[in-house]
Amino acid sequence: AQKITQTQPGMFVQEKEAVTLDCTYDTSDQSYGLFWYKQPSSGEMIFLIYQGSYDEQNATEGRYSLNFQKARKSANLVISASQLGDSAMYFCAMREGDNFNKFYFGSGTKLNVKP
Amino acid sequence: DTGVSQNPRHKITKRGQNVTFRCDPISEHNRLYWYRQTLGQGPEFLTYFQNEAQLEKSRLLSDRFSAERPKGSFSTLEIQRTEQGDSAMYLCASSLDLSDYRETQYFGPGTRLLVL
Secondary structure (H helix, E strand, O other): OOOEEOOOOEEEEEOOOOEEEOOEEOOOOOOOEEEEEEEOOOOOOEEEEEEEOOOOOOOEEOOEEEEEEOOOOEEEEEEOOOOHHHOEEEEEEEEEOOOOOEEEEOOOEEEEEEO | OOOOEEEOOEEEEOOOOOEEEEEEOOOOOOEEEEEEEOOOOOOEEEEEEEOOEEEEEOOOOOOOEEEEOOOOOOEEEEEOOOOHHHOEEEEEEEEOOOOOOOOOOEEOOOEEEEEO
């Protein structure tokens, strides 16, 4: 089974609008971390936001927020007030394991922001 | 220290040649990871070091691949007898050793390999 599933290969959003990128995960661990990364065309993976499995509140970082629904095993990324510079690939990732040394990525969502 | 650096950024080689990539992590980070990313996919884990010890290797890491981190600082990834299927982006990441789920990895810009 896939550890991280991103079902949206591509998304379009109008500049200044909000967009939600979906992510579901699969784990039997109680302790795990969920991450979102942005990868522009230059190739570098940029860390955006983190959510711990025990965190009761949804994580927020500026225009990024993470809609964490533990029972559904989903960790969707919400980008508010989209900007043209947000156009990129977005990857959801999960850390788990005895030493938290297992890190899994989804296949990504390509976001295009339209002017 | 401004982040993780990788060299070279691009490498073109002929099938059968050996190639070596270098990664310099963020200086206080004692965990270092190598990933491979093919077009349209997310990064796939290859191997990870805690200081100089290589603690885990993926099944993806065939005998032709070897990684070292001799002094617990920079790391090298060597691919021997390259094949066209090795063409990919090779990403390096580093993190503090928090040994908990909050630990965040920070990535370098990657080395893009093309095997002709």
